[in-house]
Amino acid sequence: MPEGHTLHRLALDLSGAFAGEQVRVSSPQGRFADSAALLDGQVLVGAEAWGKQLFVEFPGEQHVHIHLGLYGKLDLLPYTAEPPLPVGQVRLRLVSAGSTTGSGTYADLRGANTCNLVTAAQRDAVVAKLGPDPLRDDADPGRAWLRISRSRTSIGALLMDQSVLAGVGNVYRAEVLFRHRIDPMRPGNTLRRKQWDAIWDDLVELMKLGVQANRIDTVREEHTPEAMGRPPRKDDHGGEVYVYRRSGQPCLVCGTNVRTVELQQRNLFWCPKCQRTYRPRTNAK
DNA sequence: GTAGCATGGTAAG
């Protein structure tokens, strides 16, 4: 699940459920036990996401730095009376005190790549390594353009580089390039500023929708299952997409088979016809 | 039932 939209959604939900409340903090699995003991019973200040990084703040500039990695998960669930016994390897559990009602919310973290208690300075150091995040109002797309416009690396690889821009993963990468008809292998320094601005604006919009829906949808109205009379996508992410994990299936726009190739240990998907290389300009006529 | 894969990234070798 975890591209940037997932973490921003989690930050909102965590703040909504726990901010300003005393929380019980534990680590049933044990790997976060020492830090959990330090935080247990304190008031949770709030949660904030930056790209795919999540920070949960406690008083005294203490931050729990969470990164879900490829398959980590943070579930927020309601409980009445008592939260259930942890299932599996729960690295971190937060439980709202449920002051008078005897019910509340608990959050379980499993399979995360990172879960560490850090200082504000350490948090800042992590953030400093990240490029602009389309989901943050303070983001400056010009910073990303500086990197892209000077790089011979493919735009497909640049979009996945969190130091270029933060929050885009394999799905948004493939989908935004499709929507802008750009060949993923095209070198960054051959893009025009106008194209980058359009990509950025699109990411801002798509990822905001992703936060709302808590899934990735990228197809335009005319290509939805309803509009096309085709069956809806049915897999673990659920969102409607053009090319991601659709290799061998016909492109929703032109019917050409979607292709895939491994690029830097990740599968890249694209339509070879819709996303032709910027015309090598053969002799007209 | 279970092998293999995946919306990611870091650290060890």
Add this chain to the structure above:
DNA sequence: TTACCCTGCTACG
């Protein structure tokens, strides 16, 4: 370059 985090789904037998 490889291991790992050790989840949770799908495909396959």
